[in-house]
Amino acid sequence: MTQSENTTDPAEPTRAAEPSDEGDGYDPEFLGTPSPVPMPTGPGLLELTYTHFTIHQDPERRMPAATAVNIDGASLVEIERGGESWRLDDRIDEDQQWGPELYSNNRFDRGHLVRRQDPLWGDQDTAERANLDTFHYTVCAPQADYFNQGRELWLGLEDYILEHAGAHEQRLSVFSGPVFDVGDPEYRGAMIPRKFFKIGAWNTGPGEDGATLACTGYILDQSNGLEQVLHPGAREAPALGAYRTFQVPVSDIAQLTGLDLGPLPGADRYSVPRGARGVAQRWREITGFADVAL
Numbered sequence: 001m002t003q004s005e006n007t008t009d010p011a012e013p014t015r016a017a018e019p020s021d022e023g024d025g026y027d028p029e030f031l032g033t034p035s036p037v038p039m040p041t042g043p044g045l046l047e048l049t050y051t052h053f054t055i056h057q058d059p060e061r062r063m064p065a066a067t068a069v070n071i072d073g074a075s076l077v078e079i080e081r082g083g084e085s086w087r088l089d090d091r092i093d094e095d096q097q098w099g100p101e102l103y104s105n106n107r108f109d110r111g112h113l114v115r116r117q118d119p120l121w122g123d124q125d126t127a128e129r130a131n132l133d134t135f136h137y138t139v140c141a142p143q144a145d146y147f148n149q150g151r152e153l154w155l156g157l158e159d160y161i162l163e164h165a166g167a168h169e170q171r172l173s174v175f176s177g178p179v180f181d182v183g184d185p186e187y188r189g190a191m192i193p194r195k196f197f198k199i200g201a202w203n204t205g206p207g208e209d210g211a212t213l214a215c216t217g218y219i220l221d222q223s224n225g226l227e228q229v230l231h232p233g234a235r236e237a238p239a240l241g242a243y244r245t246f247q248v249p250v251s252d253i254a255q256l257t258g259l260d261l262g263p264l265p266g267a268d269r270y271s272v273p274r275g276a277r278g279v280a281q282r283w284r285e286i287t288g289f290a291d292v293a294l
Contacts, residue, residue, distance in 0.1 A: 053119050055067045063140075103142065154243065180257070269294055
């Protein structure tokens with residue numbers, strides 16, 4: 001089995017440096033559009049800022065409802081993974097965040113909702129601090145450990161958008177989080193999200209009316225095979241379809257999550273097929289980057 005970036009060997013040594021626990025956070029003016037692009041939010045969420053990203057924690061679900069990260073593709077710093085220590089965030093109560101009790105001795109990864117590489121830019125010290133910041137439990141959610149093409153596609157969407165969307169000066173803001181649902185299965189007292197959302201936003205560059213905001217939205221569905229992870233005695237997860245990735249209208253993400261997405265639905269570059277009704281017709285399953293419409 002291929003190991004994802006979300007697992008950590010507990011025997012690895014811990015890096016000597018400490019994460020910041022508080023950084024400059026997500027910058028809504030980062031893309032340089034005429035109007036700021038606020039991060040998704042909703043009532044009752046707790047805001048936590050880190051280096052180049054911010055999360056809004058749902059204290060009842062004990063996971064992030066939304067995350068927002070700025071990516072400067074022109075000044076990314078490469079930092080190899082190894083020895084980072086997962087930790088709780090001391091700024092909120094322990095009963096408002098899940099820790100090792102949810103992830104130990106099972107087949108759930110601590111899935112980075114802010115991809116580890118995304119905030120690693122700027123000078124070396126800042127990038128090192130951002131790397132450690134992504135190892136807070138408040139930045140992750142349980143994702144099944146099976147790895148297939150769908151998950152590989154999900155992890156690479158930021159790179160694809162940066163390379164092919166004409167992101168002005170290689171800047172991108174990414175918003176992601178679980179899609180909480182009352183029907184999510186329960187495990188160790190936690191409700192395990194079956195779906196996750198991601199929105200990539202960029203600036204298309206100067207036009208007649210100034211810079212233009214553009215974005216596209218995606219859903220990752222880990223429902224297929226989740227039963228095998230929740231109940232190890234069940235049948236093996238399917239080799240294909242364990243993770244399914246869809247390009248979806250950003251307005252559908254707003255409806256599913258109940259989050260305020262601000263100007264993002266209006267900047268969506270995805271065109272719903274004419275006459276499409278229901279999820280099966282509105283959502284486009286993508287099996288490779290060539291399927292993504294920007």
